[in-house]
Amino acid sequence: MQKEDIYLIDMWRLLRREWLWFLAVFVVVLLATFAYMRSAKPQWQADAWIRIGQIGTAPGGQDPKIEPLQRVLERLQLIPFQNQVLQSIGFMPDAPEAKLYRKSLKVEPLPYAGPLVKLSVRAHSPQQARQLAEATVAALQVIHRDIAVPQLRLAHQRLDEAQRDLQNVMTERDHLQQTVAQSKDNFASLLLMSKSDELSDLQQTRDDLLNRLGDAYTYDTALMWPVYVPDHTAFPNPVLIWGMGVVGGLFLGVVAAVGRNALRRRAAMQSVGWANAS
Structure with a gap:
């Protein structure tokens, strides 16, 4: 502990002796930090949470x-998909805004929350960042609607068939009820019971299809919440940049002071050597 105190005292004396070099380097680093902060183009980040659409009539054991x-995550990172998003809002694939969009776009899976996909993208204005995030979701939504068309068509065909079968069985049941009421036919009574059971099954099938095609089980890919864009910039971060500038300036200032002191001592020793030689 005593040696460390001596070392610190020596360092303090060294800095007092070479304070001009220390201060000069420290100021230069702060000026460079200031220049960087002034020249750096600000970037805003937009965050979006996407709920993947589903079709509730998928067979049991199959992902609805x-x-x-995983395929959604891969699609969002495909260059052709990203170019499609950019072109939808008027950006060419080689524009600076397009390069920043592709470079900054990040996707994070949230498998236990829906599942959801968290999307982050940056731009040089908060409005543009929001526009890019919303355009990305809209492009994915269009693709998913096209994918869902055959499945939805098949589900509605099944619903129409269930409605027709239900209507036919109701007609047959009404006819059998009249027959039983008029003739007291035992065979007709058995048929009536069979049709009643069939009618109950068809109603359950129809109601289940209607429920599965309702908003609770069948919905589009869409934003879970509105796109979030903070009031402050994502880059550059003033606190982080200035903190790094101050720490870097202090470090380089100490290095400059130590280096200058070493050169001074070497020159003094050489002067002593020459004096002794003469």
Whole structure:
């Protein structure tokens, strides 16, 4: 502990002796930090949470999602898909805004929350960041709607068939009820019971299809919540940049002071050597 105190005292004396070099380097680093902060183009980040659409009439044991989570993540990172998003809002694929969009786009799976996909993208204005995030979700939504068309068509065909079968069985049951009421036919009574059971099954099938095609089980890919864009910039971060500038300036200032002191001592020793030699 005593040696460390001596070392610190020596360092303090060294800095007092070479304070001009220390201060000069420290100021230069702060000026460079200031220049960087002034020249750096600000970037805003938009965050979006996407709920993957699903079709509730999928067979048991099959994923009802329109597209599996992993495939959605891969699609969002495809260059052709990103170019499609950019072109939908008027950006060319080689524009600076397009390069920043592709570079900054990040996707994070949230498998236990829906599943959801968290999407983050940056732009040079908060409005543009929000627009890019919303355009990305809209492009994915269009693709998923196209994928869902055959499945939804098949589900509605099944519902129409169930409605027709239900109507036919109701007509037959009403006819049998009249027959039983008029003739007291035992065979007709058995048929009536059979039709009543069949009618109950068809009603259950129809109601289940209607329920599965309702909003609770069948829905589009869409934003879970509105796109979030903070009031402050994501880059540059003033606190972080200035903190790094101050720490870097202090470190380089100490290095400069130590280096200058070493050169000074070497020159002094050489002067002593020459004096002794003469």
